[in-house]
Amino acid sequence: MPGVSVSARVEQVYRDESRRILATLIRLLGDFDLAEEALHEAFFVAVERWQRDGVPDNPRTWLVSTGRFKAIDVLRRRARFNASRPLLIAQLEALEQADWSDEDVEDDRLRLIFTCCHPALAADSQVPLTLREVCDLTTEEIARAFLATPTTIAQRIVRAKAKIRDAKIPYQVPTLAELPERLDSVLRVIYLVFNEGYSASIGAELTREELTREAIRLGRLLMELLPEPEVMGLLALMLLHESRRPARTSADGELIVLDEQDRSLWNTELIEEGCALIERALSTGRFGPYCLQAAIAAVHAEALSAQETDWLQIVGLYDVLLAAVPSPVIELNRAAAISKRDGPLAALALVDGILQRGELLDYYLAHSARAEFYRQLGRAEEARGAYRRALELTQQLPERRFLEGRLRALK
Template sequence: MANDPLALGQLYQQQSRRVLATLIRLLGDFALAEEAMQEAFTAAIRQWPEEGTPDNPTAWLIRAGQRRGIDQIRRKQTARQYSHLLANGEDVAPEPDEQSIADDQLRLLFTCCHPGLSIDARVALTLREMCGLTTEQVASGLLQKPATLAQRIVRAKKKIREAGIPYEIPGAKELPQRLPDVLRVVYLVFNEGYSRSDGESVVDISLANKAIRLAEELGGMLPQGEVFGLLALMRLQHSRRHARQDAEGELVTLEDQDRSRWDQQDIRQGLQYLELALTASPTGPYTLQASIAAVHAQALQADTTDWARIVRLYDALYRQQPSPIIALNRAVAVAMRDTPADGLRLLEALIPEKAILNYHLFHAVRADLYRRAGDTKAAATAYQRAIELTSQGPEQRFLQRRLAALGPIT
């Protein structure tokens, strides 16, 4: 590695987030830690070709970063603010071991996902600090302007500092309450990659992969049942990524997807994670959703799907999370198990939920069930409303094709 800039670049990709997480703990400030980390890698580029790569490159970078952080404090005359870091003069912390570095990653993740921050800030911070994306990459992934996204991240870091949000792993009593917030953020990152809210692509594989890798790291550090449940869910959903659009970029429904294009390695990994999750107790919502995804993954053809089992799983999921979205998905499963009319009756019961009326998939599902039931007039009205509510190109065109296929409406 000593004379290989490419290898050092790979080390940056693999280790920079670990170095940053520990420097935040040692220096107590996000911006200072980020700058110190960059200086440490710059020093490595300059020194390692001449001196050779250290036995523990990550520890070297952390120690170099801490020294440079302390130097910056002295140069900027902020010693009083950071007096706790200067108590030992030039001394730096002992060389960190793998466990302390892993713990620091957990600390950073729980800080980025703290419930005291807005959900948008949590997602942006997680992508920026945990996944290592640039501000421009995060803005692109979340379909926001870079300046707006940068301001959101700055405000979030300011709130962490001013509100005294602790840089720590929650204790055993607090962890069950805090972990769902972390899993929610990871799944939101995945969903933004897996089902884009705008644009011409329904999949941003890079974002989805970032979320999966983050969850895998979390699973290694915190092997909890719902962490494995989320991993199972994401792997099983991600297995269908190559079949969700055709060669022309048009949307393909689950029912019509070419199942030979589903990634079998992802399916195997997802089922393995699901088995780990099911051994834990109690079974949580991500594990139940993963169980539903597993039923689809194990059906060789759409018409062999075990819809009765899916309905039972949605029943259990709804008892845990009685939301309109889960009720909508359950209505689809009931329609597939029984008749479109049965599904439509369940959808009618959701109409008092005002938020669902502005959700394009609610109207798309109604349209499809009306179409299957032979009510083309009602189907056309529902398709038109769904088209009005979606801004994603492939979805709009898919709905328009379905609307056109109904023929003249009398």
């Protein structure tokens, strides 16, 4: 890449490829911590070697090979000084003889997701471990997704890694017979990855395109393995949301809410693919929450303008979704639809009910929705209080600027 410094190229490769490289190293080494150490060693060496020798034609292959050799060096040192020498020698010999090709790397992240979602792991550890290892989300970002503390999430991840090591959980995509029992966790992981990319929980950018792109790629891979209605539904949901991304921010990065987006910027190819997928999934008569959410997204996608949105149909779909998956977040989304169908006063009562139950008290979107309903009702002082509370709870800079703009407008 002419005009790009080697250090900038290394940083770009780290952003684009590090999690694929890590997934392959975990498969080769069978050890999360050793793989992470080897990954960082490989990138450290790259900074020096690429300055001297130039950037290789296939940086990913170079980094996997370098990381593998670094891990071999570590195991050799351990074998010299560790009492359990025979075990280390066996691990070292297996690593030296391990066969891999660059084609394997594309599937390694899917293998890693299934490893992290193995039924032997505690249910509350599977998704945090996957988000940390597969997607490089920080414990703080994962904690925000789960409305939990970073310490709690970190402890779950440590316990899950230990379980994989001690139980020798295999690093592989399960057989077709085993897939269904693992599917729910894997779908949830891919969805959370997409959500973090579509609306980043923290930082200067509203979206993280590398995460939405990766989630959609994993969704396509999963559908090749198991073309079940809910897999189709999740892929359709991600495609339909991703279709709006070009219209979600202004040229200077400011947030644009759905009602105000320029729909001519929506990606029609993704909309057509997503709508066809959800139609196919619903026609089976076997659908669940991802299909229902995709159906809601399809109603939005098919409306030529915000004013033409079929809110009656959307509320009906939310009713079915809420009956299938009781959740305060789904209740909140339904309240937003109710505000369009029945007005802000009815929606405000629903959100107040959620908060009075002690749910979503630390979820900024609940307070920003409440503020919006107050604003529409002309209750400026109460709107100010709700906007301020939402601002206290979000670290996403475009969201903060949007809320601050709403707050200033009230004055």
